Amino acid sequence: MKSELEKLVGRYRELGIDRQLDYEKFYLYSIITHSTAIEGSTITELENQIMFDNGIALKGKSLVEQNMNLDLKAAYERVLVFAREHADITVDRLKELSALTMKNTGSEYYTALGDFSSANGDIRLVNVTAGVGGRSYMAFNKVPQKLKEFCDMLNALRRKHSSMSMQELYEMSFDAHYNLVIIHPWADGNGRMARLLMNWLQFEFGLIPSRIFSDDKEEYIKALVATRENEDFGIFRQFMTDTMITHLNRDIYSYLESIGEDTPVEQPKKKVKTRDRIIELLCDNPKHTTRTLAEEIGITPKGVERHLAILKSKGILHRIGPDKGGEWQIALDKWNCDSTTH
Template structure:
């Protein structure tokens, strides 16, 4: 049933052209990063990350959290380079990505097994457990061999999987997520790394990457814990598949609402005689720009209750129609309305 739901949802997603929105890949990546770090405690919002990444505007949030997001962005960009080249997954490759994830927030450890640095992506030389009284992970001495087994398994599966079987491609990515987080190869950043590896596999396969939403953090952790307790990944894989379908369906609903899809083309309604009439959202943006020419994209998103990519799409359409123009840069500039 989930396979049918996945295919039907993806067909609608593509038929609406959601993946063809302006800067879709960029904004989608920002959403992935925001939610992945939020699961680890970051309070930086998606809009704040957009301003941080694109314009270098810092949020009024702890610097550690902002660095966590910047580091994860760099790691994702490198993972996409690997995915495009179809590079073999190796311990060295994984540790390189881990070093990017933890570059500015990692620590140096001094242990009986030796000194190591999570900021350099070193494999852990200590034993770890998940939370107080939680699951104890693999002894650190066994990590290298188990991680090599993981790499061998994943490289074989990537070659064997049917590239036309969307359901199997997603299952492989979720299984990889489960296996690497269960090994827990690093002292820090295992959650972010497991989600990154999952997304890298999806990116290589050309499918819509999964976002683990921060709102579903408890269910996500519980499904992982249940699978680890039973030594069976099926509970976790099923949760991830259903969660991905729900996220896509929500995006579809939000897209339809933001673009007023009843007879809307490119943000404009076609009325009698072929005359164009601007959608309510576009008119609302014009009104907000008139009220405050210095209004930011973040403030527009908050006022309109829609995502950054939808706001950007409307703004581009208004600019193309010469209804608005930007005077000055992102900092200190303002909008001019051309009546």
């Protein structure tokens, strides 16, 4: 049975959305725009089109923002070549792509162990931490070997692509994204590189490439953190699948509307956040268990447990009675069951 994502991709292609004039160019521009927006760029898709196609500097936009987008475009153009050639994913190719991505915005680092430059794609020689008070990423001295093992593992999986479903191919690309973030090979640009690698695999296997919009940034980062904390790939896979479904629905709606065809009754809404969905379900049935919540939402029980723990810590949820036979109580002064938008 096809997954919801596979059905939507089929509908997308049935409508011929991916065969419109200049579709590939403008979709690529969209990918680049949204990837840099995650990193703080304020340049729009239209502005990137003007800058990319006409070589015109953008007024009111910083040189750093413009270079960030131009550099990422060069990296994507290179990755398209690799994807067409089915080139092996190697440490040297990843370093080459990192150097293109950070060419004009990278920094020089001077350490006791030697100097290195993110603008050259050099592997970091320092340890890094994930945000304020966050856990540290892999020790720098372990990165080269781990990165090679990662490339070898990914190439072995790629060779099995013909026996994989579309959903499995997407999940391979999502896992590659997550794993590269966790290895964190560079001092700068790891997020852009992880999204670039994910898209590389999607280009190679003829998938509709994933975009992560700036509106998704908070949930995107939370999904990465939760996946790491729970050691559960299902959390990030589910986030990326849900995000793809949302964006495909919006693209299909916009296309049908633009050609004057019948569209859904209302424009697809932004996906409901997992925590909102949990509260919505508990409003309807306070006797839900972790397992039944997981089945309703489509994430793992571990993922549900993480959200329940956060809601309890905020005083929004309280457990009455034992794990079996008890029920959840929602603090109505902190949450309104009639409205799950917070």
